[in-house]
Amino acid sequence: MTQQESTMTPIVPRFVVDTPPFMHRGYTIASMMRDKIIALVPAAAMAIYMYGIPAARVMALSAGTAVLAEYLWDKILGRKDRLYDLTSLTIGLLFAFLLPAGAPWWLVITGSAFSVILGRQVFGGLGCNPLCPALVGWAAMTVAWPMFMDPMAMTLQTTLVEPLQKIKFFGYASLPEGSELSLFLGQQLGGLGSSQVAAVLLGGLYMCVRKAVRWEIPVAFLASVLLVGGIFWYLAPQIGLNPATTPPPHLYLLTGSTMFAAFFLATDPSSSPVALGGICIYGLLAGSLLVLIRIFGIYLDSAPFAILLASLVTPMCDLVRAAPYGRRK
Amino acid sequence: MASMWKEFSKGLWNEIPPFRLVLGLCPTLAVTKSADNGLGMGLAVIFVLVLSNAFISAVRKIIPKKVRIVCFIAISATLVVAVELLMQAFAYPLYQQLGIFVPLIVVNCIILGRAEAFAAKNPVHLSIADGLGIGVGYTLALTLVGALREMLGTGMLFGKYIMWESFQPFKIMVEAPGAFLALGSLLGLMNCITIIQARKRGDELPVNLTSGCGGACCNPEK
Numbered sequence: 001m002t003q004q005e006s007t008m009t010p011i012v013p014r015f016v017v018d019t020p021p022f023m024h025r026g027y028t029i030a031s032m033m034r035d036k037i038i039a040l041v042p043a044a045a046m047a048i049y050m051y052g053i054p055a056a057r058v059m060a061l062s063a064g065t066a067v068l069a070e071y072l073w074d075k076i077l078g079r080k081d082r083l084y085d086l087t088s089l090t091i092g093l094l095f096a097f098l099l100p101a102g103a104p105w106w107l108v109i110t111g112s113a114f115s116v117i118l119g120r121q122v123f124g125g126l127g128c129n130p131l132c133p134a135l136v137g138w139a140a141m142t143v144a145w146p147m148f149m150d151p152m153a154m155t156l157q158t159t160l161v162e163p164l165q166k167i168k169f170f171g172y173a174s175l176p177e178g179s180e181l182s183l184f185l186g187q188q189l190g191g192l193g194s195s196q197v198a199a200v201l202l203g204g205l206y207m208c209v210r211k212a213v214r215w216e217i218p219v220a221f222l223a224s225v226l227l228v229g230g231i232f233w234y235l236a237p238q239i240g241l242n243p244a245t246t247p248p249p250h251l252y253l254l255t256g257s258t259m260f261a262a263f264f265l266a267t268d269p270s271s272s273p274v275a276l277g278g279i280c281i282y283g284l285l286a287g288s289l290l291v292l293i294r295i296f297g298i299y300l301d302s303a304p305f306a307i308l309l310a311s312l313v314t315p316m317c318d319l320v321r322a323a324p325y326g327r328r329k
Numbered sequence: 330m331a332s333m334w335k336e337f338s339k340g341l342w343n344e345i346p347p348f349r350l351v352l353g354l355c356p357t358l359a360v361t362k363s364a365d366n367g368l369g370m371g372l373a374v375i376f377v378l379v380l381s382n383a384f385i386s387a388v389r390k391i392i393p394k395k396v397r398i399v400c401f402i403a404i405s406a407t408l409v410v411a412v413e414l415l416m417q418a419f420a421y422p423l424y425q426q427l428g429i430f431v432p433l434i435v436v437n438c439i440i441l442g443r444a445e446a447f448a449a450k451n452p453v454h455l456s457i458a459d460g461l462g463i464g465v466g467y468t469l470a471l472t473l474v475g476a477l478r479e480m481l482g483t484g485m486l487f488g489k490y491i492m493w494e495s496f497q498p499f500k501i502m503v504e505a506p507g508a509f510l511a512l513g514s515l516l517g518l519m520n521c522i523t524i525i526q527a528r529k530r531g532d533e534l535p536v537n538l539t540s541g542c543g544g545a546c547c548n549p550e551k
Contacts, residue, residue, distance in 0.1 A: 106497075118510075144501040 014325075027211075029126070033086035035212035036264070039203030040093055043260075046186050046196040050160075051101035055192045058108055059096040065112040066092025073121045087126055091115050094134035094264055097193030098257065098304065102154035111141040131311045132268040135304050151189050162189040163255040164300040171244030172251055183254040190301065194257030204263030213267035216276060220283025221262045225252050228291040246295060258290065261303035271311040278317030286310035333458040336447075340462030347470045347512070348519045352438040357471060358508040360430050364487050367475025369423040370430065371468025373412050375461065377434055378443060381405040382460035385448040392449075401444040402435065409435040439463060470515075477511050478502045 047055040070088035074081035095115045099108065115137025120129040129136075142149045152162055163183060166174050175183075182188075186196035194200070208215040229249035236246040252258055266272060266286060273282050286306045293302030344350055347357040353374070361367045384404050385392075392400045413431050416424040424431060434440065443463055448456040479485055482503030484492035501507050527533070 110499075122513075140501055140506070143504060143506070144499050145497060146500075148497070 029085040029087065032212045033090050035207055035210045036090050037086065037093065039207045039212070040090075040097070040193070040264075042199035042202050043097065043193040043196040044093075046199040047097075047101070047192040050186060050196075051192055055101045058099055058101060058103055058192060059093060061105060061108045062096035062099070062112040063089050063092035065109045066095070066116045069113040069116040070121065073117055079125070082126060085126065088116050091120070091133045094132075095137050097260060097264075098134065098138045098191040100149065100151035100154040100190075101192040104148060107141060107145060107148050111137040114140050127270045129268075129270050130314075131308055132265050132271050135265055135308050135311075138304055139308060151191065160187060160189040162300075163251075164190075164294070167247050167251065167255065168245060168294075168300060171242075172247040173244060180250070180254060183251075188255065190255075191257055191260070194260035197254055197259045200259045200263060204259070207263065207267075213263065213269075214272070214279065216279045217267045217272055217283060218262040220280050221266050221287050222253060222258075224284045224287025225249070225258060225290055226287075228288045232291060232295060241295065252291060252294065256301035257303045261286075261290075261307050265304065265307045266310070268311075271314055273314050273317035273320075275318065275321040277320040277322075278314075281320060282310055282314060282317045285313060333454060336455050336458040337462035337465075340459065340464070340466040341469070342466075344463065345466040345470055346439050346463055347467065347474075348516055350439070350442070351516075352442055353467060354512070355433065356430050356437065357474060357512060358505075360427055361471055361475035361478055361508060361511070362482075362503050363479040363485075364472050364476040365423070366426050367471035367473075368468060369420065370427055371464070371471045373416065373427075373431060374434060374437065374439065374467050375464030376412050377405060377408045378440055378464040378467075379457055379460040380408050381440055382443055382448040382456040383453055384408075385444045386451060386453045386456035389449050397449065398441070398445075401441055401449075405440045405444070406435045439467060474508075474511050474515065477515075478507050482507060 044055075044059060047059070066088045067083060071081055071083060073079075092112050092115070095112050096108070099111070115133045118140070119131065119133030119136035120126070123129050138149075147153055152165065161175070161179075163175060163179075166172075184197050186198060188195050204213075204218060207213045208218070226249045229247075229252045232241065233246055233248050235241075236243045266283075273279050286309075289306035289309055290302050293299060293305060297305075299305060340346070342349075346353050356370050356374075360370045381401070381404050385401055388400075409432060412434070413424075416427075416431060443460060447459045451459070476486055479487075480491065481499045482501070484490055484496050484498050502511065
C-alpha cells in the first residue's frame with residue numbers, strides 16, 4: 001500500500017469541503033419569494049395607475065384565492081401547510097398579472113385555484129411542479145374562456161393601443177411615431193401587470209441582483225428572442241414573409257408579456273434547468289418559439305405558450321452538463 | 330345463481346373497468362365528449378364483451394394454449410365487425426360520432442383482458458355474468474365521465490341545457506385536456522372513497538388501489 005502510494009502522483013484537491021459547523025447564507029424559500037413579491041410591486045403600482053381599481057381588485061382576488069386554495073388543499077389531504085413560504089401568494093400574483101384588468105370575478109377565482117391546485121399541488125406541492133403553476137392556470141383559462149381572457153374584448157373605452165394586433169394585421173409601421181418609449185413605459189393594452197415593460201424590467205433586475213432568480217435564464221431567453229427575431233426580420237423578403245408585419249427584433253421585447261415571461265415565468269425554480277448549458281438550450285427554445293408563434297401562430301401574445309412548451313423539455317435540458325471528472329465510460 | 334350475481338356485481342364497483350382495472354382508457358378519454366357518446370360506446374362494448382366471453386368460454390377446452398391469443402382476437406374481431414355493421418344500419422349518427430373508436434374496440438384491453446383472465450378458465454354462464462357486469466360497469470363509467478364533461482364544457486346533459494342561465498361553459502372540459510382532468514379527478518375520488526371505507530372497517534389501507542388485471546396477477550404481494 002505504502003509502496004503504491006509513493007509511486008502515484010500526489011493528489012491535489014480541487015474542491016475542499018471543510019468540517020462543520022458551516023455558515024448559513026441566509027437564503028430561504030420565504031426570503032426568495034419575498035424578493036419576488038417586492039420585485040412585482042413596481043409593475044403592480046403601474047397597473048393600478050393605468051387601469052385603476054379594477055386592477056387592484058383582480059390582484060387581490062387572485063392572491064387571496066391562491067392562498068386559500070393551498071390552505072384548503074393541505075387541510076383536506078391532512079398535510080402540513082406551507083403558507084409561510086409565500087409561494088402560493090406569488091403564484092396568485094403572477095397569475096393576476098397575466099389577466100386583463102376587466103376579468104370577471106369567477107374567472108379570476110377559478111384560474112387562481114387552478115394554478116395552485118392543478119399547477120402544483122396535484123404533483124406533490126412545492127418544488128414538484130413540471131410547469132410554471134401560474135402558466136398552467138393561464139393556459140387552462142385561455143382555452144376555456146378565450147373571450148374573457150382577451151384584453152381587447154375586456155377593456156372597453158380606452159385610448160391604449162394593442163401593439164401586437166397592429167403589428168400582426170397592419171404592419172409595425174402603423175404604430176404611432178416614437179412609440180417605442182411609450183410601449184416601454186407600459187402604454188399598451190395587455191395583461192394588467194405583464195405589459196408594464198419598464199416596471200417589470202426594474203423588478204427583474206432587482207431579483208437578479210438579490211439572486212432570487214438565476215440571471216442567466218432571462219438573458220438567454222431575451223438574447224434568443226433578439227437573435228431569432230433579427231434573423232426573421234433580416235430574411236423576411238427572401239423567405240416570402242411580409243416585411244411590413246415582421247417587426248424589427250426590439251419590438252418583440254417591448255410588446256406583450258415578453259419581459260414579464262423572461263424574468264418571472266421562465267425563472268420558476270422547479271421548471272427551469274439548473275446547469276448553464278441547459279439554460280442556454282431552454283432560453284433558445286423559448287425565444288425561438290416566441291418569435292415563431294408571433295409570426296406564424298394565431299395567438300397574439302405568444303410568450304406564455306413559449307415558456308410552457310420550453311418547460312416541457314427542461315428534464316432533457318438538465319441532462320446537458322459537463323461529465324464528472326474520472327467518470328467510468 | 331349466487332355465484333353469477335357475484336361475478337356480475339364485481340364489475341359495478343370493485344372492478345369497474347376504467348377506475349379500478351384502469352383498462353380501456355383510450356375510448357374513455359377519446360369518445361366521452363358527451364354523455365350520449367359515452368353511453369353508445371358502452372353499449373357497443375357490452376355487446377362485444379358478453380358475446381366474446383360466451384364464445385371463448387364455450388370453446389376454451391378445444392383452443393390450443395399456444396395460439397389462444399390469436400383465437401381470442403379472431404372471435405372478438407368478428408363481433409366488432411358485427412357491431413360496426415349493426416351501428417351503421419341502426420344508429421348511423423352515433424357511428425359517425427364514435428368514428429374510428431368502434432373498430433378499435435377489438436384492441437380494447439378489457440375484451441382481451443376478460444377473455445384471458447376470466448372466460449378462458451370459467452364456464453359459460455359465469456363468463457356471461459362477468460362480461461355483462463364489466464360491460465355495464467364500463468358503460469356507467471363512460472356515461473359518468475361523458476356527463477361530467479358535457480355538463481361543465483357545454484352546460485348540457487344528453488343534449489338538454491341544464492345549467493343556470495349566466496353559466497359560461499368551461500370549454501376546456503370538452504377539449505382533450507378535459508378528458509384527463511375528468512378521469513384523473515374521478516380516479517382520485519374513487520381511491521379516496523376506498524380509503525375512507527377501509528378506515529371505517531378498520532382494515533389495513535390498500536397499497537395498490539388501481540392494480541392491472543383485477544388485482545389478481547399483478548399484485549406482487551399475493
